Each structure stands twice: as structure tokens, then as C-alpha cells.
Amino acid sequence: MKPFFFILLTMILTVGLFAGEVGSECTFKGKKLAGKVQFVSSFPDFKVQIVDSFPDLKVKKVTSFPSDCGQWQEVTSFPDFKVQIVTSFPDFKVKYVDSFPGVP
Structure with missing residues (x-):
């Protein structure tokens, strides 16, 4: 019974590290x-939580040519990917910025 709990605990901790x-x-x-x-x-393709600190990605909203990392242009059709804003259990966390978007 002990090995089962050890394996279960190890799996839970490992999943938490990569989320x-x-x-x-x-x-x-x-x-x-x-x-x-x-x-x-x-x-959605991704579930995202908006945060003020410790983001996984810094995002800058742009109106055209969203080609660099972290530049997002909001559209209503033909997206490159779909995002759902959530308050818990996100795939990753983002912070909106005015400059220097990308991976911190």
C-alpha cells in the first residue's frame, strides 16, 4: 500500500511541475x-489565466501583423488558435503588456 501512495504522490508532483x-x-x-x-x-485550444505577476507569457495586443512571440491580434473568424479565459486550472498564465512581449 505504501508504494502505491509514493507512486501516486510522485505522479501528482511531476504533473504540477510541467503545468x-x-x-x-x-x-x-x-x-x-x-x-x-x-x-x-x-x-479552446488553450485555457489561459490573466495575472499581474509571474506569467508564463507576456502578451501585447496588436491590431495588425501579429508575427512575434506574444503578439496577439483578436479576431472573430479564422484564428490561428482559440483561447478561453479562466480563473483556475489554466494551461498557462499571461500578463498583458505594452512593450516587450514574449517568454519572460
Whole structure:
């Protein structure tokens, strides 16, 4: 019974370490985190929490040419990826910035 709890505890701690990890190439789940984004209430590609400190990604909202890491242009159709804003259990956390977007 003890080995079972040890294995279970190890699995829980390991999953917690990797949650919210944005790659240094500015990707998550194989998708680049720059481009046209559609905010949805269901069936998102990513669940995101907006924070003021310790973000996984700094995001700058732009109106055109969202090509660099962390630059998001909000659209209502033909997005590069879909995002749902949540208050708990996000895939990763973002902070909106006016300059220097990207992986902190």
C-alpha cells in the first residue's frame, strides 16, 4: 500500500511541475503563441489565466501583423488558435503588456 501512495504522490508532483510551461520557442502544445486569436467560451485550444505577476507569457495586443512571440491580434473568424479565459486550472498564465512581449 505504501508504494502505491509514493507512486501516486510522485505522479501528482511531476504533473504540477510541467503545468503551464511555455517553450522557449514560444510554443505550447506545438502551436506558436503569436498570431490571430479568438476568445471563446468553449472548445479552446488553450485555457489561459490573466495575472499581474509571474506569467508564463507576456502578451501585447496588436491590431495588425501579429508575427512575434506574444503578439496577439483578436479576431472573430479564422484564428490561428482559440483561447478561453479562466480563473483556475489554466494551461498557462499571461500578463498583458505594452512593450516587450514574449517568454519572460
